[in-house]
Amino acid sequence: QSVLTQPPSVSGAPGQRVTISCSGSRSNIGATYDVHWYQQIPGTAPKLLIYANNNRPSGIPDRFSGSKSGTSASLAITGLQAEDEAIYYCQSYDISLSGLVVFGGGTKLTVL
Amino acid sequence: QVQLQESGPRLVEPSETLSLTCAVSGSSITTRFYWGWVRQPPGKGLEWIASIYHDGSAYHNPSLKSRVTISIDTSKNQFSLRLASVTATDSAVFYCARIGWNYEALDSWGQGALVTVSS
Numbered sequence: 001q002s003v004l005t006q007p008p009s010v011s012g013a014p015g016q017r018v019t020i021s022c023s024g025s026r027s028n029i030g031a032t033y034d035v036h037w038y039q040q041i042p043g044t045a046p047k048l049l050i051y052a053n054n055n056r057p058s059g060i061p062d063r064f065s066g067s068k069s070g071t072s073a074s075l076a077i078t079g080l081q082a083e084d085e086a087i088y089y090c091q092s093y094d095i096s097l098s099g100l101v102v103f104g105g106g107t108k109l110t111v112l
Numbered sequence: 113q114v115q116l117q118e119s120g121p122r123l124v125e126p127s128e129t130l131s132l133t134c135a136v137s138g139s140s141i142t143t144r145f146y147w148g149w150v151r152q153p154p155g156k157g158l159e160w161i162a163s164i165y166h167d168g169s170a171y172h173n174p175s176l177k178s179r180v181t182i183s184i185d186t187s188k189n190q191f192s193l194r195l196a197s198v199t200a201t202d203s204a205v206f207y208c209a210r211i212g213w214n215y216e217a218l219d220s221w222g223q224g225a226l227v228t229v230s231s
Contacts, residue, residue: 038158045223045224048220051212051216091158101160101163103159103160104157106157
């Protein structure tokens with residue numbers, strides 16, 4: 001069981017908007033730790049997609065955005081493209097684990 | 113641009129110790145980052161193992177702490193992982209990563225090393 005909870009799967013048609021939720025608790029997301037998001041295409045290493053809740057590293061399209069509120073966070077993808085099909089992970093830290101790294105279980109995005 | 117590369121045996125026998133090294137290039141390992149290990153069993157999600165700073169201070173996943181040793185060699189710009197008493201359930205892709213020092217993101221990852229535990 002992951003410390004952060006994500007839906008196992010989401011799907012959308014090309015051009016549509018999808019969101020992926022990441023639910024935590026007062027000991028992690030709710031403890032003011034930032035949330036970070038990673039994209040993993042099967043067979044490759046995870047890639048940082050969103051850092052510190054809503055910031056994109058250089059080279060990440062603005063179709064990807066993040067938000068955080070209370071004990072939850074969300075990743076939104078607009079203008080869905082076939083190349084977005086991947087597994088998405090949220091990540092934060094947990095104060096009950098001495099501020100250690102925690103991941104969500106991952107969400108498989110299928111582009112229909 | 114920082115690059116990380118895992119190396120080490122890809123096949124380990126049960127009850128033995130898994131050893132991996134991550135070579136860092138393009139950045140000094142003594143900069144203001146932590147350096148860590150993450151594993152991913154086949155078909156499963158990501159699990160953080162441990163992180164270390166260049167001063168040697170380290171943090172471990174409590175579920176693995178008793179079996180994990182993480183170390184850093186600033187002279188070689190690399191850090192290492194040892195996981196003792198492995199079983200088949202420890203088979204996974206092991207990634208090394210750079211982690212922002214202030215509870216920040218894992219912003220750079222190695223390509224991963226698939227390690228299989230089998231006799």
